[in-house]
Amino acid sequence: MPELNTTLPDNVAQIEIFAKFFHGLSNPTRFRIVEALLDREMNVSQLVDAIGASQSQVSNQLACLKWCGYVTSRQEGKYVVYRISDERVRMILQLAKEIVADNAEHIRCCTRM
């Protein structure tokens, strides 16, 4: 049965994909961007104004969010407009808000890691 140990690496790869996916929302700047885009699609300059981060930071984090599958973009004249790629992202954030609401103080105090 040579295929026995070929399933383990796949599993490991799968888990790393999920971890990477959640990493997308694990940074305040990226989280802000996602929230802003859930309100309405925006180009980079609008995002820079909306969340008050530098242009290079917004572009960099957008690239990460795009890789993670949270957002897609399209060129529109001289602008690049970003939008949330999947409405289920809204549901994930909604669920998270409900859970966090019962644990906010706990999480805020976390100093361990």
Added chain:
Amino acid sequence: MPELNTTLPDNVAQIEIFAKFFHGLSNPTRFRIVEALLDREMNVSQLVDAIGASQSQVSNQLACLKWCGYVTSRQEGKYVVYRISDERVRMILQLAKEIVADNAEHIRCCTRM
């Protein structure tokens, strides 16, 4: 109006809480632990066997997950049994799996951050 600028830090704090919450699932070891505990509650030794990580690592990551509100624990004789604290965690993972399924290759290839 001295209360104007007191709302902004609150907002910032809220966002950092959410980011921290998602950070809980952004590490492969922690993700594995959560998945294992979604199957059934386990003590630390059982988790060590189940996911094949060191005892100190499992304990450390459990502490993180506990702070983030993903798990709770109870002493049971000489064991400490951990379980998922909120069934909505299962829903978040389910949603994530659906989204990731459409973007797996994309996410896997992400080298940016």
Added chain:
DNA sequence: TCATTATATCACAATATCAAAATATATAAA
């Protein structure tokens, strides 16, 4: 009590992530 087992914590080195600044590219207007 002492020994054993289970779990938690600490200290460390390696690595990853972050934000900022500088630079590059691309599009549009002049």
Added chain:
DNA sequence: TTTATATATTTTGATATTGTGATATAATGA
């Protein structure tokens, strides 16, 4: 063309996170 504007990328240094190994604490049983 050239110039200006919008966005993307790269580099760098500071900080955070990671896993490992050693040690500490806590609970049980002899």
